[in-house]
Amino acid sequence: MKPITARIIPILAHARQPNAARPHRFMPVSQQRSLAGFYPAWIKWLAWGAFAWAFAGWLNETWFYGYASPIWLNRYTEYALILIFGLWRIRAEKNPYTRKRLIWLVANVTVLWWLIPWLYPFIEPYVGYIAGLPAFPSLHTPGTLTFFLVLIAVFLFGRRVICGWNCPCVAIREVVGFPYRHADHVPRGDGAWRWRHLKWLWFALYLGAMWAVTRPANNTTSAYLGFFGLMIGLPYFISFLLAPWVGNRSYCRFLCPYGATFGLLNRVGLFRIDYQAESCIECGLCIKVCVMNIPVWEMGKQNHGQVDSTECMGCGRCVTECPTKSLAFHDARNLLLPSLHQDRDHLRQASDWRRPLVALKGVAYVTLLVGLLGAAAYTYSQVGTLAELPARMGALCGLPVLSW
Ligand code: SF4
Ligand code: SF4
């Protein structure tokens, strides 16, 4: 058995080989596309500095308490950075489907993950005991209402409902971490592909956390949940700082227990990518654009026309870039509409804002987010947090006040 360093170094070296022999041509920062570009040092340092700043915000709020958690140095600092870099990234993105996904992603993180929990902190209905009260939306916290809704959505539409369109972790990696998508930074190939199994270790820890939240609070469960939080938070932020060596999506690829959970539902649920061997010219573009390093067309060929992977986060880059339209998304909608074929043309057309239906859907979604924000503000001004609601209702009805 080789020592672990002897296994890692060739993987990292492999990532550098293909481009080492030829000079790099820098890509303008106003242009970003599915095939990762190579960017000058200043843009990489800017991205790394933003990553470090997000880490500093989390450290300040979690451990150091050096400042009274202002927005520029608390856990929401990360989301403010996502908004700033996201606007730039959306403007620069050339793939229409990815641009649409980024708009959704940045809007979701800004409203659902930043503004509502920060300005109007609610407590969600949940089952079991949770050491720290969750704030909407707590889709990673087992037992909360959001968690169960998300599990159902992932079963129906795949991991992309979270890992593609609604996770701050992927958002910061997509918008701040884009200079580190290039092969010079991303471990690729068979060796790196095998390291995906590492995340099952974190998944086992997550199962322990799921068990702990259903137990009554005691020293053991509280200590375990604290340990689990550390095992999630530290690797999450440290992977930011290691982006120049392990790429922008290393946490999602190798460590994330939530991604593993959603990935299992990807496998047993209704989502997959259909592959047509007859039209495929084996150009390999689908593999090159995949940030999760999935051997897309090879898996489709071996698996009788189905790319059904726990790793696929449904970004759609492979489907929208396939020159022969040999790939297509498949999910719950195909049960209702068997003729629906979500291939390159379909996804690109569904991202064209000049089409009335696409524009209408965009307006409806913006209205929904603004409505949620307004409803949160109104409810908060009237009854405070949901934790206060039972007490207030009890007082109004002359009933004994409930303790939450
Ligand atoms: S794998 Fe984990 S960190 Fe990555 S997008 Fe999915 S839930 Fe977020
Ligand atoms: S991009 Fe399309 S044509 Fe090229 S290898 Fe992948 S599936 Fe085949």
Ligand code: SF4
């Ligand atoms: S297989 Fe395709 S949709 Fe899935 S992560 Fe890779 S590029 Fe994205």
